[in-house]
Amino acid sequence: MAKSRIDPQQSLETNTPPKTKKSHLTFQRIKLNFGKFALLIALFALAAIISILSPYFLKSENLINILLQASINLIIALGMTYVISTAGIDLSVGSILAVAGIVFALLLVHGVSLPFAILITILSGIIMGAINGLLITRLNLPPFIATLGTMGVFRGIALITSNGRPVYGLPAKVLLVISGRIGTIPIPVIIALFTALLAYLVLKYTLVGEYTLGIGGNEEAIRLSGVSVKRYKTIVYAISGLMCAIAGIVLTARLTAAEPIAGNGYELDAIAATVIGGTSLSGGVASITGTVIGALIMSVLRNGLNLLNIQSYYQQVAIGVVIIIAVAIDKMRKA
Amino acid sequence: MSDIPLIEMKGITKEFPGVRALDKADFELRKGEIHALVGENGAGKSTLMRVLFGVYKPEEGQIFVKGQETTILSPSHAQKLGISMVHQELLLVPSMNSAQNIALGREIQSIPGILNWRSIYKNAEENLARVGVEIDTAIPIKSLSIAQQQMVEIAKSLSWNAEVIALDEPTSALSPHEVSQLFKLLKNLAKQGVGIIFITHRIEEIFEIADRVTVFRDGHNISTWPINEVDIGKIITAMVGRQSDFISHDKSSTVKKEILRVEGLVNHKLAGVSFRAYEGEIVGLAGLVGAGRTELARAIFGADPITKGKIYYKGNLVKIKSPQDAVSYGIGLLPEDRKTQGLVLPASMESNLALVSYDKLSKYFIIKLKNRQNLAKDFVQSLKIKPAQIDKIVQFLSGGNQQKVVLGKWLARQVDLYIFDEPTRGIDVGSKAEIHQLMADLANKGACLIMISSEQAEILKMSDRILVMHDGKIVAELDRREATQELIMEYAAGIKKPMEVT
Numbered sequence: 001m002a003k004s005r006i007d008p009q010q011s012l013e014t015n016t017p018p019k020t021k022k023s024h025l026t027f028q029r030i031k032l033n034f035g036k037f038a039l040l041i042a043l044f045a046l047a048a049i050i051s052i053l054s055p056y057f058l059k060s061e062n063l064i065n066i067l068l069q070a071s072i073n074l075i076i077a078l079g080m081t082y083v084i085s086t087a088g089i090d091l092s093v094g095s096i097l098a099v100a101g102i103v104f105a106l107l108l109v110h111g112v113s114l115p116f117a118i119l120i121t122i123l124s125g126i127i128m129g130a131i132n133g134l135l136i137t138r139l140n141l142p143p144f145i146a147t148l149g150t151m152g153v154f155r156g157i158a159l160i161t162s163n164g165r166p167v168y169g170l171p172a173k174v175l176l177v178i179s180g181r182i183g184t185i186p187i188p189v190i191i192a193l194f195t196a197l198l199a200y201l202v203l204k205y206t207l208v209g210e211y212t213l214g215i216g217g218n219e220e221a222i223r224l225s226g227v228s229v230k231r232y233k234t235i236v237y238a239i240s241g242l243m244c245a246i247a248g249i250v251l252t253a254r255l256t257a258a259e260p261i262a263g264n265g266y267e268l269d270a271i272a273a274t275v276i277g278g279t280s281l282s283g284g285v286a287s288i289t290g291t292v293i294g295a296l297i298m299s300v301l302r303n304g305l306n307l308l309n310i311q312s313y314y315q316q317v318a319i320g321v322v323i324i325i326a327v328a329i330d331k332m333r334k335a
Numbered sequence: 336m337s338d339i340p341l342i343e344m345k346g347i348t349k350e351f352p353g354v355r356a357l358d359k360a361d362f363e364l365r366k367g368e369i370h371a372l373v374g375e376n377g378a379g380k381s382t383l384m385r386v387l388f389g390v391y392k393p394e395e396g397q398i399f400v401k402g403q404e405t406t407i408l409s410p411s412h413a414q415k416l417g418i419s420m421v422h423q424e425l426l427l428v429p430s431m432n433s434a435q436n437i438a439l440g441r442e443i444q445s446i447p448g449i450l451n452w453r454s455i456y457k458n459a460e461e462n463l464a465r466v467g468v469e470i471d472t473a474i475p476i477k478s479l480s481i482a483q484q485q486m487v488e489i490a491k492s493l494s495w496n497a498e499v500i501a502l503d504e505p506t507s508a509l510s511p512h513e514v515s516q517l518f519k520l521l522k523n524l525a526k527q528g529v530g531i532i533f534i535t536h537r538i539e540e541i542f543e544i545a546d547r548v549t550v551f552r553d554g555h556n557i558s559t560w561p562i563n564e565v566d567i568g569k570i571i572t573a574m575v576g577r578q579s580d581f582i583s584h585d586k587s588s589t590v591k592k593e594i595l596r597v598e599g600l601v602n603h604k605l606a607g608v609s610f611r612a613y614e615g616e617i618v619g620l621a622g623l624v625g626a627g628r629t630e631l632a633r634a635i636f637g638a639d640p641i642t643k644g645k646i647y648y649k650g651n652l653v654k655i656k657s658p659q660d661a662v663s664y665g666i667g668l669l670p671e672d673r674k675t676q677g678l679v680l681p682a683s684m685e686s687n688l689a690l691v692s693y694d695k696l697s698k699y700f701i702i703k704l705k706n707r708q709n710l711a712k713d714f715v716q717s718l719k720i721k722p723a724q725i726d727k728i729v730q731f732l733s734g735g736n737q738q739k740v741v742l743g744k745w746l747a748r749q750v751d752l753y754i755f756d757e758p759t760r761g762i763d764v765g766s767k768a769e770i771h772q773l774m775a776d777l778a779n780k781g782a783c784l785i786m787i788s789s790e791q792a793e794i795l796k797m798s799d800r801i802l803v804m805h806d807g808k809i810v811a812e813l814d815r816r817e818a819t820q821e822l823i824m825e826y827a828a829g830i831k832k833p834m835e836v837t
Binding site for chain 2: 205206207208210213214217218220221222223224225226227228284285
């Protein structure tokens with residue numbers, strides 16, 4: 001969403017444009033904000049409808065459950081938002097998550113301490129993401145192809161290292177640090193929101209964020225400005241890998257086991273949350289808050305359909321329809 | 336000639352955010368005439384044609400097609416009305432052959448859905464014959480020369496029964512022989528009653544081809560003359576609206592330091608280029624499109640690889656392997672196409688202006704937002720960029736203001752060698768003058784500027800020294816005092832024997 005490019009502190013008063021221009025600009029700003037408001041309104045409208053149909057929906061336990069359900073998808077979608085805003089795509093997220101989960105579980109099973117296991121797992125995620133980035137920048141592969149390939153490769157690695165079987169026998173008590181609760185709030189939710197905050201800050205205040213959007217907006221202009229596009233693109237895919245590793249750790253801690261087939265199809269959920277959130281597939285504009293809301297909309301929808309006892313087959317239809325509507329509205333707004 | 340004009344446009348006004356591209360413009364085209372439309376870049380010619388072709392809807396004004404007031408809704412509507420346009424960038428499908436392209440959108444079908452290839456080819460050959468070219472209809476468009484592609488485009492217009500054909504700079508990519516062929520064809524079509532609008536930058540041409548000429552400036556028509564009542568001087572004065580002036584910058588004769596020395600540069604488009612450039616001077620790079628000027632600029636800047644040759648920067652041999660290297664040495668490139676190479680369009684002015692200055696504007700990857708805002712504000716003010724809002728997305732700026740943003744990006748870094756590739760292409764007269772002044776100021780302050788321009792007048796106006804390129808080589812070095820448009824052209828076209836240049 002274009003809004004994220006505009007500094008709210010940069011108020012109109014700093015400049016003194018003629019009056020007509022000002023009203024024109026305010027209008028423009030409302031229009032820019034509209035997308036994000038529309039998204040929030042959609043989220044609340046959805047929640048309102050479901051809460052009328054099922055009173056259980058608004059129970060705090062259920063609301064917390066929605067957040068918990070959204071957390072894994074949100075973490076992955078944050079990385080995906082970076083990737084997509086460079087006009088790229090990462091299909092390998094689910095496979096990276098699986099490898100990271102297996103790595104994490106195997107380390108713990110072999111008695112490695114939790115902090116060290118987390119560190120190694122996160123490193124493995126960054127390396128897998130960087131491999132994607134290098135394939136794309138050094139071999140000039142289209143992101144779709146490169147990550148389609150590594151999707152298979154990483155999935156295979158997860159299956160090979162685990163012999164195709166789940167890794168059990170993790171120290172459940174230790175893992176409560178990740179999967180437990182602080183008060184009533186599940187720690188995965190806190191991790192997800194903290195990651196989102198970090199993603200927001202990096203996008204807005206660092207060179208990585210600036211060049212991510214720049215590469216998506218016009219890669220050639222960035223290159224001709226003396227920026228190493230290859231380096232920053234690789235960083236972006238490494239960030240996506242990092243996010244998948246975090247998601248893998250959280251998922252493994254919650255299940256106290258690591259499945260080599262975990263994360264299958266997660267790439268589609270992550271892309272959906274990102275796109276619903278208003279990040280453009282053609283690159284150059286990204287919205288972290290949009291992605292957060294996007295992940296929540298998907299989670300609310302799934303939860304609501306469950307509460308209403310609607311067969312899970314229909315959920316797929318519903319999510320698909322939401323994606324189409326969200327992007328169609330975005331297109332119409334821009335036209 | 337009948338009394339009712341084929342096309343009459345009255346009081347057409349078209350605004351874009353920040354610019355009034357057309358301001359109460361009038362235009363008239365009669366049956367069977369070739370009407371030349373001239374004017375500087377940004378004068379409104381192309382916009383007028385897009386209005387006529389239904390691409391843009393004007394805010395004000397009326398269009399009469401054969402005396403009937405008409406609202407042209409879309410390009411396909413325009414085509415139904417018999418108006419067709421041959422664009423500068425040809426709109427053909429490169430992988431399809433000429434018959435497929437001519438039929439495109441109106442394929443002849445035996446029964447609905449089934450193509451009647453025999454009729455499609457027959458129709459294509461008939462229309463190509465009307466154009467008077469022999470093209471194998473089975474060959475894909477991409478294997479044809481530009482001239483042949485143009486002919487196919489014209490044949491396509493004829494197959495639509497076009498009565499009005501507008502050609503936007505049709506000769507810019509043609510050889511002299513191809514140009515004369517095109518002119519023969521156009522005259523022939525005019526004889527058959529087709530009205531032809533001929534947009535060109537090559538003023539000399541219009542005396543050969545046009546019946547009337549209309550000059551555009553600042554979004555409206557200045558005057559229209561029958562061709563035999565006008566001369567080049569009159570047209571140029573009408574185009575620029577003033578005597579063309581020379582921007583002077585200080586030419587102190589003290590020995591100047593060498594900034595750039597290029598020796599025997601070779602790559603896919605360069606065949607051994609050597610030259611020097613000094614501080615405080617503007618070196619103009621003249622030549623025809625495809626002579627290798629842009630490629631030379633990109634090679635020096637590290638944007639394209641070089642296979643052979645040496646580059647010395649401030650006396651030291653340097654290896655520039657990427658734009659990154661070039662920027663770190665203090666070289667800036669204002670690329671040929673600001674939209675695809677110079678700007679991040681969906682980003683703000685602030686982001687774009689800061690793009691090459693992050694060594695000053697960031698620490699440990701964190702952007703110093705306050706400093707960045709100040710820098711952007713400074714340049715928006717000093718370059719008079721409008722609107723003066725640093726959070727404005729550059730996509731919504733006019734061409735001139737966009738170009739100022741690209742310029743400001745490099746000024747912010749204060750480099751010592753600026754390479755300007757077509758710095759004023761497609762921007763309004765006012766911004767153009769401002770950019771020229773800025774360039775002169777930079778040279779006065781001791782910077783070295785290399786300027787590529789396809790506009791002869793700009794080369795002559797701005798340069799201290801002029802290097803002419805032809806076929807990947809520098810074929811002439813001319814002092815500003817001895818250079819004339821004719822002399823440059825003779826070297827650029829390869830008519831005159833190359834001189835020794837070091």
